[in-house]
Amino acid sequence: MEKQLMPQLDEQQCEKFRNILRKKAHLPGVLIGLLQEAQELFGYIPETIISEIAAATGVPSANIYGVITFYSQFRLQPMGRNVIRICEGTACHVNGAKGILQAIEDELSIGVGETTADGEFTLLSVACLGCCSLSPVIMINSETFGRLTPQKVRDILKQHRQRTA
Numbered sequence: 001m002e003k004q005l006m007p008q009l010d011e012q013q014c015e016k017f018r019n020i021l022r023k024k025a026h027l028p029g030v031l032i033g034l035l036q037e038a039q040e041l042f043g044y045i046p047e048t049i050i051s052e053i054a055a056a057t058g059v060p061s062a063n064i065y066g067v068i069t070f071y072s073q074f075r076l077q078p079m080g081r082n083v084i085r086i087c088e089g090t091a092c093h094v095n096g097a098k099g100i101l102q103a104i105e106d107e108l109s110i111g112v113g114e115t116t117a118d119g120e121f122t123l124l125s126v127a128c129l130g131c132c133s134l135s136p137v138i139m140i141n142s143e144t145f146g147r148l149t150p151q152k153v154r155d156i157l158k159q160h161r162q163r164t165a
């Protein structure tokens with residue numbers, strides 16, 4: 001997969017985060033809290049910030065990456081402008097969610113948890129979107145699409161791209 005280009009970090013936000021580091025880095029058990037603050041500030045946890053956390057806390061970067069990848073709340077990439085949520089709950093699973101997921105992955109060349117290289121789409125998986133009678137279901141931002149087939153979902157993504165082009 002082509003790697004998403006990382007946006008330039010805002011210097012003011014970096015300075016704000018360094019202030020947080022200066023105040024809190026020495027506190028015991030502070031790592032998760034620092035990662036949450038970083039994600040709130042930047043929308044994800046940038047690589048350079050991980051290095052700064054490592055330097056300030058003395059926790060090796062590899063361990064920090066371990067924590068980030070363990071908890072699904074943390075992201076190493078910024079979210080795309082459009083967020084696709086694919087339901088992999090029971091009803092959707094039984095009615096073909098796997099084929100829908102495959103179609104999205106093929107169409108966008110990304111997997112679950114990833115963002116397209118142009119920053120247009122992020123793909124997330126959820127347990128139930130609360131509209132099982134429409135299964136299989138996806139949401140794109142706040143819009144719900146149900147009774148999908150792989151072909152329908154390809155068409156929806158193409159139309160979405162045309163609309164936002």
Ligand code: FES
Pocket residue numbers: 087088089090091092093127128129130131132133135137
């Ligand atoms: S299982 Fe997919 S909407 Fe409920």
